[in-house]
Amino acid sequence: MQERDNRQMFAPLQNDTFLRACWRQPTDYTPVWLMRQAGRYLPEYRATRAQAGSFMGLATHPEWATEVTLQPLERYPLDAAILFSDILTVPDAMGLGLSFQQGEGPKFERPVRDEAAVSALAVPDMERLRYVFDAVTSIRHALNGRVPLIGFSGSPWTLACYMVEGGGSDDYRLVKSLMYSRPDLMHRILEVNADAVALYLNTQIEAGVQAVMVFDSWGGVLADGAFQAFSQAYIQRVLRQLKTEHDGQRIPRIVFTKGGGLWLEEMVNSGQPGHITPEVLGLDWTVNLGRARQRVADRVALQGNLDPNVLFAPPAQIEAEVLRVLESFGRFPPGGGAGHIFNLGHGISQHTPPESVVALVEAVHRESRRLRAQG
Amino acid sequence: MQERDNRQMFAPLQNDTFLRACWRQPTDYTPVWLMRQAGRYLPEYRATRAQAGSFMGLATHPEWATEVTLQPLERYPLDAAILFSDILTVPDAMGLGLSFQQGEGPKFERPVRDEAAVSALAVPDMERLRYVFDAVTSIRHALNGRVPLIGFSGSPWTLACYMVEGGGSDDYRLVKSLMYSRPDLMHRILEVNADAVALYLNTQIEAGVQAVMVFDSWGGVLADGAFQAFSQAYIQRVLRQLKTEHDGQRIPRIVFTKGGGLWLEEMVNSGQPGHITPEVLGLDWTVNLGRARQRVADRVALQGNLDPNVLFAPPAQIEAEVLRVLESFGRFPPGGGAGHIFNLGHGISQHTPPESVVALVEAVHRESRRLRAQG
Numbered sequence: 001m002q003e004r005d006n007r008q009m010f011a012p013l014q015n016d017t018f019l020r021a022c023w024r025q026p027t028d029y030t031p032v033w034l035m036r037q038a039g040r041y042l043p044e045y046r047a048t049r050a051q052a053g054s055f056m057g058l059a060t061h062p063e064w065a066t067e068v069t070l071q072p073l074e075r076y077p078l079d080a081a082i083l084f085s086d087i088l089t090v091p092d093a094m095g096l097g098l099s100f101q102q103g104e105g106p107k108f109e110r111p112v113r114d115e116a117a118v119s120a121l122a123v124p125d126m127e128r129l130r131y132v133f134d135a136v137t138s139i140r141h142a143l144n145g146r147v148p149l150i151g152f153s154g155s156p157w158t159l160a161c162y163m164v165e166g167g168g169s170d171d172y173r174l175v176k177s178l179m180y181s182r183p184d185l186m187h188r189i190l191e192v193n194a195d196a197v198a199l200y201l202n203t204q205i206e207a208g209v210q211a212v213m214v215f216d217s218w219g220g221v222l223a224d225g226a227f228q229a230f231s232q233a234y235i236q237r238v239l240r241q242l243k244t245e246h247d248g249q250r251i252p253r254i255v256f257t258k259g260g261g262l263w264l265e266e267m268v269n270s271g272q273p274g275h276i277t278p279e280v281l282g283l284d285w286t287v288n289l290g291r292a293r294q295r296v297a298d299r300v301a302l303q304g305n306l307d308p309n310v311l312f313a314p315p316a317q318i319e320a321e322v323l324r325v326l327e328s329f330g331r332f333p334p335g336g337g338a339g340h341i342f343n344l345g346h347g348i349s350q351h352t353p354p355e356s357v358v359a360l361v362e363a364v365h366r367e368s369r370r371l372r373a374q375g
Numbered sequence: 376m377q378e379r380d381n382r383q384m385f386a387p388l389q390n391d392t393f394l395r396a397c398w399r400q401p402t403d404y405t406p407v408w409l410m411r412q413a414g415r416y417l418p419e420y421r422a423t424r425a426q427a428g429s430f431m432g433l434a435t436h437p438e439w440a441t442e443v444t445l446q447p448l449e450r451y452p453l454d455a456a457i458l459f460s461d462i463l464t465v466p467d468a469m470g471l472g473l474s475f476q477q478g479e480g481p482k483f484e485r486p487v488r489d490e491a492a493v494s495a496l497a498v499p500d501m502e503r504l505r506y507v508f509d510a511v512t513s514i515r516h517a518l519n520g521r522v523p524l525i526g527f528s529g530s531p532w533t534l535a536c537y538m539v540e541g542g543g544s545d546d547y548r549l550v551k552s553l554m555y556s557r558p559d560l561m562h563r564i565l566e567v568n569a570d571a572v573a574l575y576l577n578t579q580i581e582a583g584v585q586a587v588m589v590f591d592s593w594g595g596v597l598a599d600g601a602f603q604a605f606s607q608a609y610i611q612r613v614l615r616q617l618k619t620e621h622d623g624q625r626i627p628r629i630v631f632t633k634g635g636g637l638w639l640e641e642m643v644n645s646g647q648p649g650h651i652t653p654e655v656l657g658l659d660w661t662v663n664l665g666r667a668r669q670r671v672a673d674r675v676a677l678q679g680n681l682d683p684n685v686l687f688a689p690p691a692q693i694e695a696e697v698l699r700v701l702e703s704f705g706r707f708p709p710g711g712g713a714g715h716i717f718n719l720g721h722g723i724s725q726h727t728p729p730e731s732v733v734a735l736v737e738a739v740h741r742e743s744r745r746l747r748a749q750g
Contacts, residue, residue, distance in 0.1 A: 171724060176684035180692050223660035223682040223720070225699060261637050262661055285598035286637055307598040309551035317555050324600060345598070349546060 010208065011145035018080040019148050022211060022252035022279050024301050024339035030326060030368035031079030032361055033150070036347030037072040038084045042354060044071050055100050059085050065135035066142050073146065075354065076361045079341075080147050080211070083139065083204070085132055087154030087215055090196050091163050093124035104167075111166030113174065118185045123196040126203050136207035150254075151209030153201050155216035156193035156234035163189065172221050179230060186230060194234040198241035205246045213254040213282070214238060220259015220284075227263060232270060239276040254303060256282025258346065261292070268296045285345035289329040293338070301339025302329065308344045311356040318356060322363040326371055334375075342368075385583065386520035393455040394523050397586060397627035397654050399676050399714035405701060405743035406454030407736055408525070411722030412447040413459045417729060419446050430475050434460050440510035441517050448521065450729065451736045454716075455522050455586075458514065458579070460507055462529030462590055465571050466538050468499035479542075486541030488549065493560045498571040501578050508582035515583035525629075526584030528576050530591035531568035531609035538564065547596050554605060561605060569609040573616035580621045588629040588657070589613060595634015595659075602638060607645060614651040629678060631657025633721065636667070643671045660720035664704040668713070676714025677704065683719045686731040693731060697738040701746055709750075717743075 013019075017031040039045055048068050052058040058068055069084040088106050092098035097109030112118055126133070140149055154162075162168070164175035179186045201212045219231040235255055244251055255267065255278040264287075268277050283292055283304035292302055310321045322342075329340045342364045348357075388394075392406040414420055420443050427433040433443055444459040463481050467473035472484030487493060501508070514524055529537075537543070539550040554561045576587045594606040610630055619626055630642065630653040639662075643652050658667055658679035667677055685696045697717075704715045717739045723732075 171684070173684055173687065173724065173726065176682065177687035180682075180685050180688035180696070220661065223680075224663040224703075226682070227661070259634070259661065262663075286595065286602070286634065288599040288637075305598075307551065307555075307601070309546070309548055310555050312548065312552035313555035321555070328599075349548065351548065 010140050011143075013148060013210075014145050015079060015147045018341060019210065019252065021339045021341045022254070022301055023250075024279075024298070025336045026332065026334065028369060029365050029372065030329075030340050030342050032342035032364040033078045033080040033082065034072070034344050034348050034357070034360075035082075037078060037082065038068045038070075039348060040350035041348055041352040041357075042071055042075070055086070056098070059089065059135075060131045062131060062135040062138040065131075066138045069135075069139045070142055072357075073143075076357055077365070078147065078361060080150055081139065081143055082150040082213075083132070083136055083152060083209065085135065085152070087152070087158065087217070088162060089129055089132060090124065090153065090193070090200055091159055093128040094121060094163075094192075094196070095124070096163060106162065107167045108163065111174075112160075112163045112189060113178070115182075115185060118188050121189060121192045123192060123199060126199060129200060129203070132200075133203055133207035136204055136209055140208035148210040149208060150211045150213055151201060151204035152213040152215060153197045153204075153238075155214050155219060155231060155255075155257075156190045156197055156238065157222070157231035158216055158218045159193050159197070160186070160189050161218045161221075163193075172218070179226065190230060190234045191237070194237035195241070198238045201238070202241070202243050205243050205251055209251075210249065211252045211254065212242065213256065214278075216255065216257040216260065219257035224262070227257075227260070228266060228270065231257065232263070232266065233272075236270070236272070236276060239278060240274070252279035254278060254280040254282055256303070258284050259286075260284075261287040264292055264295050268299050280339070280341065282343070283345065289325065289340070293329065298338050301341060303341040303343050305343065305345040306360070308346055308349050308352070311348065311352045311360065313356075315356070315359040318359045319363040319367070322360060323367050326364070326368055331375070332372060385515050386518075388523060388585075389520050390454060390522045393716060394585065394627065396714045396716045397629070397676055398625075399654075399673070400711045401707065401709065403744060404740050404747065405704075405715050405717050407717035407739040408453045408455040408457065409447070409719055409723050409732070409735075410457075412453060412457065413443045413445075414723060415725035416723055416727040416732075417446055417450070430461070431473070434464065434510075435506045437506060437510040437513040440506075441513045444510075444514050445517055447732075448518075451732055452740070453522065453736060455525055456514065456518055457525040457588075458507070458511055458527060458584065460510065460527070462527070462533065462592070463537060464504055464507060465499065465528065465568075465575055466534055468503040469496060469538075469567075469571070470499070471538060481537065482542045483538065486549075487535075487538045487564060488553070490557075490560060493563050496564060496567045498567060498574060501574060504575060504578070507575075508578055511579055511582035511584055523585040524583065525586045525588055526576060526579035527588040527590060528572045528579075528613075530589050530594060530606060530630075530632075531565045531572055531613065532597070532606035533591055533593045534568050534572070535561070535564050536593045536596075538568075547593070554601065565605060565609045566612070569612035570616070573613045576613070577616070577618050580618050580626055584626075585624065586627045586629065587617065588631065589653075591630065591632040591635065594632035599637070602632075602635070603641060603645065606632065607638070607641065608647075611645070611647070611651060614653060615649070627654035629653060629655040629657055631678070633659050634661075635659075636662040639667055639670050643674050655714070655716065657718070658720065664700065664715070668704065673713050676716060678716040678718050680718065680720040681735070683721055683724050683727070686723070686727045686735065688731075690731070690734040693734045694738040694742070697735060698742050701739070701743055706750070707747060
């Protein structure tokens with residue numbers, strides 16, 4: 001009943017360029033959005049956060065999450081919105097005790113480091129994440145059909161990194177020690193995480209997100225072989241469980257393994273029976289888009305991949321680097337079959353001058369139209 | 376005169392397996408050494424460092440540098456020694472004021488951030504690095520021909536990262552901002568660095584090192600395109616200036632770009648006129664050795680690439696992971712033409728149990744002999 005009500009209540013989509021690019025359909029220009037586009041580089045975000053008192057204060061109150069999600073869209077003609085939230089909401093709902101310490105990043109009070117802690121892990125009750133799904137529905141209403149809304153989750157491996165390390169890490173010593181010493185325990189953590197992530201994303205889809213993205217932020221720290229066994233296999237386990245349609249709309253899936261440029265062929269086809277190819281692969285700035293496109297034979301759309309540090313340069317250099325990324329992707333067959341979504345190769349830096357994003361978005365739209373007109 | 380004396384004084388080499396592997400000549404087994412093999416994971420290193428008072432105290436006194444360089448060879452039958460030093464000796468000699476702050480890593484008192492600081496940069500007088508060259512000669516004598524001695528330097532780009540950031544960095548914001556905003560200044564820094572690195576390595580060669588390695592530790596943080604222009608081009612500038620022979624011995628060159636697995640073809644042949652292919656490419660653990668070997672068509676030897684975190688697992692798992700790396704490289708043509716030097720994909724962790732290295736070295740030697748016997 002809830003679903004039916006939502007469908008009737010959400011306004012029709014006015015700008016479907018992002019979704020068309022996900023499906024490798026022809027578009028008039030290259031759509032653009034930015035990872036962490038609602039964030040600390042915006043003064044209005046900092047003001048709302050000050051009101052909310054904390055990052056999690058923002059994330060857990062749907063009205064604030066809605067406000068900050070829409071802030072970048074008020075400034076820039078971005079082609080998608082992304083839910084304001086954090087990848088660590090899921091392990092927090094598992095009872096690990098998340099906190100954000102001033103200047104230190106996230107910490108878990110009860111990291112998962114022994115057999116007892118692993119055994120106690122379970123897929124959390126989605127009611128504990130109700131604030132996320134309420135935010136999704138609230139944002140969809142507030143967007144009023146301007147652009148599509150992207151939902152997201154961390155990948156099973158990326159969540160496991162935080163759960164075992166108890167926070168960020170330079171060397172991933174604890175999580176990799178567990179992985180190499182007790183692969184059985186690591187597989188058990190990843191199974192629970194994959195099932196939790198799938199349920200979490202499906203519930204976001206029911207609440208109104210129009211595309212989903214899996215952030216495999218730490219997949220790239222794994223050795224060849226370990227990546228396939230401990231990250232990719234569990235992203236596949238997520239994808240196998242995901243709804244691919246909701247309310248008559250297909251839901252494209254974006255997978256982004258930072259530092260995963262060597263494994264693109266396997267992401268498209270691992271050779272395992274039942275492999276699911278996501279619609280879009282996110283790429284960081286180390287990857288040449290044209291070469292990536294050849295390697296995946298245009299079987300997926302590509303998202304990326306400007307170095308966020310380009311945004312510290314003057315507008316002329318930003319435009320030159322945008323053009324370089326657009327040109328590296330290459331031409332679009334007129335009938336479709338290729339897809340590029342412009343983005344950064346990582347989240348936007350908190351130190352970014354907001355006017356740099358004006359230059360970026362303007363250049364992506366203008367130059368991509370011009371390149372398409374050249375054929 | 377100094378050179379002639381050295382040649383007469385150094386004992387003949389007893390174990391040339393490492394050098395043969397660099398030249399892709401047949402070997403009975405796969406040679407092994409470890410990045411940072413003389414380091415904090417060894418209690419005897421910690422004892423010597425306590426005597427010396429500091430890391431730079433060790434590095435700047437040839438007798439101590441000699442002692443710690445030889446320590447791992449007393450414990451393990453490693454196939455090469457590497458000069459105990461630091462990549463930041465060169466910018467320190469440029470007058471930037473290096474210090475190592477407790478628990479914080481290296482800091483430069485006078486980072487290079489504006490036009491005036493860039494203009495003031497110059498190739499340092501090698502007399503200021505005499506302690507390094509004295510250490511090289513002292514180590515060669517102490518080794519007494521057991522195994523070859525590897526000299527090293529940071530790459531021009533990697534040194535520039537520290538020089539501009541003033542220390543380590545998470546996001547390379549300052550150095551990349553300079554690179555994107557003022558490429559002219561960045562190129563000037565890199566020119567000076569390349570010429571300094573070449574002179575530094577040549578002077579190490581004259582003092583007695585038998586192979587040289589360029590650590591491009593931060594090349595992998597660059598965007599495609601920027602890597603080629605700001606890191607690879609200046610590594611080439613170093614290679615063009617390097618002595619390739621000394622005292623009748625050829626000096627192999629190892630280049631290791633951490634995170635550079637996507638650019639292997641270009642490292643072997645950039646397509647630029649006069650491109651110099653180093654004898655050996657170092658690889659981190661994200662790269663599959665067998666695939667890398669195909670991509671470079673065995674035109675270089677490969678060095679690597681176990682994840683250092685494997686050394687936190689029990690011996691049986693260490694042996695299994697060693698075997699996986701050896702097998703991923705594949706077979707050796709009996710007449711030569713392929714080369715593999717076993718190493719980690721990064722420096723050994725200070726938390727490594729020293730007995731793990733026993734298991735590692737033993738497994739590399741035993742299993743590689745067995746695999747060669749299988750043909």
